Amino acid sequence: MALAIFDLDNTLLAGDSDYLWGLFLAEKGIVDREYYERENERFYREYKEGRLDIHEFMRFSLRVLRDHDREALLGWRAHFLAEKIEPIVLAGALALVERHRAAGDTLLIITATNAFVTAPIADRFGIPHLIASIPEEQGGLFTGEVAGTPSFQHGKVERLHDWLTERGGDLSGSHFYSDSHNDIPLLELVDRPVAVDPDECLARHARERGWPIISLRDAQG
DSSP states (O other), X not given: OOEEEEOIIIIIBSSOHHHHHHHHHHHTTSSOHHHHHHHHHHHHHHXXXXXXXXXXXXXXXXXXXXXXXXXXXXXXXXXXXXXXXXGGBOHHHHHHHHHHHHTTOEEEEEEEEEHHHHHHHHHHHTOOEEEEEEEEEETXXXXXXXXXXXXXXXXXXXXXXXXXXXXXXXXXXXXXXXXXXXGHHHHTTSSEEEEESOOHHHHHHHHHHTOOEEOOOGGGO
16 A cells, blocks of 8 residues: 655645644743743744754754653543634645545554654544654653654654664655655655645755645635
């Protein structure tokens, strides 16, 4: 079966789940609001500009997992999903996923956002496979560090190759949908790259390469 690979933030969602998780934590007073909002904005700007230090960002974003017990974290996450994520689930994205499901494709989300935040979002789309940055755990507790390679830029390529090797799969007939120039390394590898509501850099690259450019935003149907 062919792979249908989806980026998550600003592709299947009309927003960035990592950024919104930080905003949610600040709004609820779970973290220091002034500091967290300032740093969250800085990291998001650096991400969009293609100069994010992913390890610095991971230490920032995973600290809250280290500093709070799992029961509290799960409760906050449930509220976050209802308040911040459900309103930005795109009807067009749900329809696209269903088309690939009906075609018998293997569905996979690949995202730099950590698995604690993204696993229930993948479930919301009914996508059974997820490659996300993995929060490190020791003795059942989060350490605040990332385990292994974050799935960001070339790290997405590395993590996907590992995933395929484990399953004996390949990229024959594969699709990859993304909005971000950060994903160009992986878009270059698949058979059918698709730019989805792309940033300016990716839109320019897609036009040069002759890749399809589509929108999944509700306003476009």
